[in-house]
Amino acid sequence: MTGSVTSSQVTVIGAGPAGLMAAEVLAQGGARVTVYDSMPSAGRKFLMAGRGGLNLTHSEPLPQFLARYPEATPHLKAAVEAFPPQALRDWSEALGQPTFVGSSGRVFPKAFKASPLLRAWLRRLDSAGVQFALRHRWTGWDESGRLLFQTPDGPRVIDATATVLALGGASWPRLGSDGSWVEILTAKGVRVSPLRPANSGVTVAWSDIFRDRFEGQPLKGGALTFGMHTVRGEAIVTRTGIEGGAVYALSAELREAILKAGRATLHIALRPDLEPSDLIARLSAPKGKQSLSNFLRKAAHLSPVAIGLLQETAISSGLSLASLSPADLARLINAVPIELNGVAPIARAISTAGGISFDELDTDFMIRRLPGIFAAGEMLDWEAPTGGYLLQASFATGAAAGRGALKWLPRKI
Template sequence: MTNRPDALVIGAGPAGLMAAEMLAGAGRQVIIADAMPTPARKFLMAGKSGLNLTKNEPEDAFATHFSGSAVSALGYGQPDAFGPQEAMDWASGLGAELFTGSTRRVFPVGMKASPLLRNWLARLRDAGVELRTRWSWTGLQDGFRFSTPMGEQVLRPAVTVLALGGASWPRLGSDGAWMSILHGAGVDITPFRPANMGLRVSWSPEMTRFFGSAVKGVALHAEGQVSRGEWVITRDGIEGGGIYEIAARLRDGQVAHVDLTPDLDHQALGARFGKPRRKLSVGNWLRRVLGDPVKTALLLEWGYPRPVSPNDWAMMARNLPLRHDGPMGLERAISTAGGVAGTAITPDLELKALPGVFVAGEMLDWEAPTGGYLITGCLASGRRAGLAASAFPDARQNRAH
């Protein structure tokens, strides 16, 4: 076992595997080291409910969903960017048959991540890439130190790509432990915050029977952003794709409201509220007006002070305050904001404090909503880091001249 590999990738998620593919394609001999027993565990978990690979929309619209100090690491707006079309072409090249849903989200026909991952790992093996599992990176003393089943190992590669993920879903391997190592080496770090997370809500006892219920056919509005995705009422709050799309704005202090009837104009809704209530209780009357017990429950829970006139009821149903107690923690977030700051990297994603070390994926300080953006972004940054690393040190020598 050589301790001076040609190229080392630490982290076997989508960003790390893509970086390894770029390095191997350029003729570099690549070792991937990962702390978990098997690779890409978060990728597989994300695919359990259907692998949303990307969003089939123009790249300029796609790029508007990304933010953060290191967002330039994704390369959007540059000629060689890896956007939705490139993601679809890449997956097709691995034998995945794709389809685009009504919301323009792109999935494999079988919906699962495992067939795509199997083909990808086979292609990497055929290219000579070596995967070492249960190799946990512990430090930078005299090289890259690892805790392994064979005891401590030290590798001194010619070039390295770090792709260790953020700090969400730590049980799947992304625990953010690398942050202290890089901070100690002089790398600028932005503190982690949850992204694509649920919101905590202190429900009244009347909401207990709605725990687990899906909220459908509503629109969430947050400072000009609109989400029409479904979400779920849980014991601890509200979670799901519809919430995740606006969660970053609410985390950062913006307010949101719920339109319970986005497909019904205000006049028609007012006419519904104007029908005589007679002897119906408020709850039964609202269920008759809205036609949905879950929407009714939310209106009763968040709609105060109680409206009086039909027009005021209609206004409340169209502009229901989304009342919450803040974001859920990192351990329950789908992804994280924060990480290696944009000031810490060169345009080629090389760490300024550690020459020859490149960074990709959720380690970097960028964020995006679910819906295909996260996975494509990780692939894009892995590709850019891998291509830049494959040219090291030649690219540096060319710049010097």
Template sequence: MPHIAVIGGGPAGLRAAEILAEAGHGVTVFDQKPSFGRKFLMAGRGGLNLTHSEPAPDFLKKYGAAETLMARAFERFSPKDLVEWCHGMGLKTFVGTSGRVYPETMKASPLLRAWLKRLDGLGVRFCPRHRWQGWEGDALVFQTSTGEAVRFTPDATLIALGGASWPHLGSDGQWANIFGKADIALSPFRPANCGFLVSWSEIFRTKHAGEPLKPVTLSFAGNEKRGEVMITEKGVEGSLIYAFGAALRDAIEAKGKADITLDLRPDLSQEALLKRLSAPRGSQSFSNFLRKASGLSPLALSLLREGQKDLPLDPEVLAARIKAMPLALTGTAPLARAISTAGGVRLDAVDDHLMLKARPGVFVAGEMLDWEAPTGGYLLQGCFSTAAIAAEGIKAFLAPA
């Protein structure tokens, strides 16, 4: 049988290896790290959000410009297939209140263990500590951790090297140099699902970094969404921020900042809030009165005061500010700390099977392709589904004419 090299032992590479080995192909998985699936394990630290339970049209919209690619990818491996695959590994899943799907264990390690065992049973060979360095003619060249150069000429190659965030976990984005030299069109890497910078005062930063602001409704560019914003040393992050991430990042790139507004009291109408704030204060200090009448948390009250010497005493102005608190985001947090990477191999550099047009027989999958999505299970689903397209593409490529 033909032999296939899979370079990159993250979820995309492992899923492709599984499909190909199940089809009876010989498969060798190479990774530069001593063990496989390190970012997958890290994803498990936050609960391992595998996929989402929402209907396909809503789901696919989350991929923006890559919606058409993902629609094809879902035909190969849908969110339902991913859930069933997880069950097939002996792990039950559940749907959280937000519609996100998790394994019951909430961790990646039991799933990864079962997966590697299955791959082993299918005869997949593993070559950890093999850093891919490029091509020499048709041969793939690897450097082992002892400095030895290893050459391997497979019948087809699947490359799934991930993005460029959290580089210490293996996906360091250095493959872009190899692809650049091979004239494969790339979009520049940019942080996705990243934090954003805010010029907090020293007092605010010291007191509130690490605290969640909830519930709030965030509005930006005509869209609004309710959720939770995490205050960090340097700004803000969290799933609500990530949901607007691409638009915020693009606005900052274009204008140097993104002005968002936060409704700090989303459960109360402005009229109801105004009524409460217009009640007689009696002998209470203004701070005490504001706290009780507004029902705001200490963090929300601090935020209201942030960047303002004195709060407006006029109830109307105050109510309006609580319902639409402006906040300027002045930059993106570094790519190395982003949950995922936008940019990578351009979609016009691959054919419908995700084969590189510039290198027949070489396919790409996962986060290294130029697509992005918010957190919510969309990232892993995209990796699994694109891996399925590429693996099926390899099967067709190797099939006798």
């Protein structure tokens, strides 16, 4: 391997929320920090996350908040408690981006966008002396333990005193998080749980007629049920299946069921707000000369896509909607079975499950078998629903890894 060797006190690899927060903590602690990223600019996925409104965190009490991380709660608890949602809100306000709590309890910057916050953050990091080296793709270590990068100008070798890895998962790889680090770390003996899509859509074998007519249409006001869990919210028909907030909330259970059995059945209530007796009464009204679609639209207030979903299900099940009694039709409307045959590709998922096992880390987020190498963010083996939990854990673990690296430095200087 050829290339010039550059010394660095602390190298942060990954310019997303976890990496940038680690860099900020390190710089505030007096470390000399350089952030490396394969992309031409910092925070690419962070900006994407804020495209529809940047959901920074959530306002619910901390015990309920921590429960959103299922099996990872014991491993994330100390980091989130050290940098909780209120601390993240205060941090945002100090950058000139005050926040507000939405009706769902989610927390957003008042500007509602990621770009003003990111610009202010990068200015703060610059004033703190943090350096950036972009278009640098990390490829591992050389035989002396120095970091190797591929750049447009050829290979670079970095001799770092400590390193924070914050390379993200494998969702939206075109924004920089492609999971290529998995092979590098497993080659070093680090145990990494397989990366899997989280907060992702699922696939359905729609008929051509349904797909062509309703692709991109939202199913509003419904309730989705899988197993013992029911979620109210919106779902969107895609060309290959179904996605949206309500689907994402069930995606972990759906994913595991599909991986185990190759399929799963999701039930959708199209009018969950109506009592069964009320719905039956509406469907018992004389239909007259109306088509069934018009009757369902007027009597049950179903949207065209909801009616289409009913018809799609009836055809695939060999049923005739017109022959169903009002009671049977009411039951179907509020328990439409959708046969799922797969999970949408990880490249289209909002986030990633799997990653570096917490057993591989010490309490300072240092990889035990790689002294001086810390890890944070979506590289770690946790997942959470949307609602601010993803960014909160990324910020909190980034801060924790930064603190850990600061503790490590005196041992090496």
